[in-house]
Amino acid sequence: MSRKLTFAILTFVLLLAACGQVPKGGGPARTSTPVATSTEIPTLTPPSDTSIILTDDLGRMVTLASPAQRIISLAPSNTEILFAIGAGTQVVGRDETSDYPEEAKHLPTVGGWSGFSSESIVALHPDLVLAADTNPAELIASLENLGLTVYRLPNPLTLEELYLNLGTVGALTGHETDAAALVESLKVRVAAVDAKVATITERPTVYYELDATDPTKPYVAGHAGPTNFVDPLITRAGGANIGAQLQSEWPQISLEQLVADNPQFILLGDAAYGETPEKVAARTGWNVLTAVQTGQVYPIDYHLVSIPGPRLVDGLETLAKLLHPDLFK
Amino acid sequence: MRHLPYLWTLLFLTLAVIFSIAIGSVFIPPADLGRILVGWLTGAKFPEPLKTFAFIIASIRLPRIALVLLTGAALGGSGAAYQGLFRNPLADPYLIGVASGAGLGAVLTMSVKWPYSFWGLMAVPAAAFVGALLTVFLVYALARLGKTVPTTNLILAGVAFSSFATALTSFLMLRSTGELRRAISWLLGGASQAGWGPVLTVLPYLAIGLGILLLSGHALNLLQFGDDQAQQLGLNVTRTRTLILLAASLATAAAVSFSGIIGFIGLIVPHVMRLWFGADYRRLLLLSIIGGAGVLLLADVIARSVMAPQELPVGIVTALAGAPFFLWVLRRAKNQGYW
Numbered sequence: 054m055s056r057k058l059t060f061a062i063l064t065f066v067l068l069l070a071a072c073g074q075v076p077k078g079g080g081p082a083r084t085s086t087p088v089a090t091s092t093e094i095p096t097l098t099p100p101s102d103t104s105i106i107l108t109d110d111l112g113r114m115v116t117l118a119s120p121a122q123r124i125i126s127l128a129p130s131n132t133e134i135l136f137a138i139g140a141g142t143q144v145v146g147r148d149e150t151s152d153y154p155e156e157a158k159h160l161p162t163v164g165g166w167s168g169f170s171s172e173s174i175v176a177l178h179p180d181l182v183l184a185a186d187t188n189p190a191e192l193i194a195s196l197e198n199l200g201l202t203v204y205r206l207p208n209p210l211t212l213e214e215l216y217l218n219l220g221t222v223g224a225l226t227g228h229e230t231d232a233a234a235l236v237e238s239l240k241v242r243v244a245a246v247d248a249k250v251a252t253i254t255e256r257p258t259v260y261y262e263l264d265a266t267d268p269t270k271p272y273v274a275g276h277a278g279p280t281n282f283v284d285p286l287i288t289r290a291g292g293a294n295i296g297a298q299l300q301s302e303w304p305q306i307s308l309e310q311l312v313a314d315n316p317q318f319i320l321l322g323d324a325a326y327g328e329t330p331e332k333v334a335a336r337t338g339w340n341v342l343t344a345v346q347t348g349q350v351y352p353i354d355y356h357l358v359s360i361p362g363p364r365l366v367d368g369l370e371t372l373a374k375l376l377h378p379d380l381f382k
Numbered sequence: 383m384r385h386l387p388y389l390w391t392l393l394f395l396t397l398a399v400i401f402s403i404a405i406g407s408v409f410i411p412p413a414d415l416g417r418i419l420v421g422w423l424t425g426a427k428f429p430e431p432l433k434t435f436a437f438i439i440a441s442i443r444l445p446r447i448a449l450v451l452l453t454g455a456a457l458g459g460s461g462a463a464y465q466g467l468f469r470n471p472l473a474d475p476y477l478i479g480v481a482s483g484a485g486l487g488a489v490l491t492m493s494v495k496w497p498y499s500f501w502g503l504m505a506v507p508a509a510a511f512v513g514a515l516l517t518v519f520l521v522y523a524l525a526r527l528g529k530t531v532p533t534t535n536l537i538l539a540g541v542a543f544s545s546f547a548t549a550l551t552s553f554l555m556l557r558s559t560g561e562l563r564r565a566i567s568w569l570l571g572g573a574s575q576a577g578w579g580p581v582l583t584v585l586p587y588l589a590i591g592l593g594i595l596l597l598s599g600h601a602l603n604l605l606q607f608g609d610d611q612a613q614q615l616g617l618n619v620t621r622t623r624t625l626i627l628l629a630a631s632l633a634t635a636a637a638v639s640f641s642g643i644i645g646f647i648g649l650i651v652p653h654v655m656r657l658w659f660g661a662d663y664r665r666l667l668l669l670s671i672i673g674g675a676g677v678l679l680l681a682d683v684i685a686r687s688v689m690a691p692q693e694l695p696v697g698i699v700t701a702l703a704g705a706p707f708f709l710w711v712l713r714r715a716k717n718q719g720y721w
Binding site (some may be wrong): 103111112113126149162163164165166167168169170172173175176186187189190191193195198199278279280301302303311 | 406407412432437438441442443455496498499502503557559560563564566572575576577587686689690691692693695
């Protein structure tokens, strides 16, 4: 009898505990309370004429009293954008994978592919942490709970959205005019490519290789999406991506399918990891491909087509030159 | 050393806590550490850089220490309980599939983009928790034979379900585009959410689970004689087994929901405690709880500092360090005739 009673009491207590977890009010800001009395809770300054209020990728309204002077970048794309618009001197920290431009390498790191250290971020006293799509929402929430201002840039799906990102970062850093000038120069270069591409009569088929550790099932660039900028760039450069019809952004393709598609160009996005046209020609079964037989196998710097920053335009120009060398002397 | 188990284990835990406070990716000189502690006691205001250090310790390290403490305690305690329940030296808290169920729940929710809100951020831990508990209920239901639940059936059903869940999880991970690294990181174990929120969320379940376990020491001692003997000594074997199983699984589920799958703590800590302090479960459970907390804290310190400012998943550290250490303890025990 007492055992049944014990069971009943325990179930009741369990339900009580579960009910106690229901939050009594919105947002992640309620989930942490600093313990020591000497911690400073940042005061909210009312919006003034110089204040910057923007909504980020997660739908959060971010307010800065004045342009950010101590920025920590949590993604290589953000670092590139910051330096490209002239805000490089305002950056005080970066992630391990941010290696461009050269000046960025001198900045202290706060994390990388295996997580970020909140301690290191806090110790640098940033007034803005610039995050990207690769940084999970939990990290943003943790940093927000520590009183930091975080802004997450969305991943652009098109070059036009990239220009918007450049403008946003320009507004956050007080470099609106520099950002606008950069956008204009990029637009001019892209328009030049568009003009020449408009004159082509046929689009060569392109295979962009991500990883061919298993040559019978390589990973290729699939359809366009938040993590795949290669596909829209190939299209804009006057090519036709053979992976565009596949279901995911970075799918595997079987060698049979590849032979059936028989692309005219093979672009080695994994050239940085040691893949060369000679190695490709040596792969079993790959010598039936037209691209291998005619030598149209080219290494490409994946940074130019994978990082959503101003270098995407460099990538576009590189692709256009590769696919239509006669138009781009 | 065998004669003062609680003293030594608590000393170990205290040392581990001190290490965790003092060590991190930001170097805090020991003198400053002392000044901060004194300052907290006297209520003084800190100048820079002490203010930042104090903030780091209070808002980043202390909540993390609390979460890791609770996780280690849960894993150690439920590991001891499972080893007692199944009378099997290879038993760990994930024996009947809690890990694979939690992993499946977590990876399933990671493939969805949740809104940025309290519940959106709780989605993955909640799904892991629910997945873990659902697995236990399912395995229990599969293993029941009339009114009894034979341990062999539990283990077999657990292994079968684990394979199924792991296969599904692997498939989901293969299909994911951006979430693969996040999924792997979670499955390898490590504190993903910071602050006091996870600690407060996990605390009730751990209190209930570990509380029940601590009261089950005598029952576990009786179970070591075998089902029939224990029954004849007055223990309701099925009911006790169910209760201990549910309590241990509840604690484990709460622990893995925020910390991912951390292995070896639940396997090795109870063994070491048994080798050093004897197999009386009334003592062993509490010692495993304290010991598990201390060991996981140390592993977490290593995980945070070895690749600073990046973090190694804690599960890797426990596996790399735990296995050789356990082999060493085993050899010593063999030589001294404890085995």
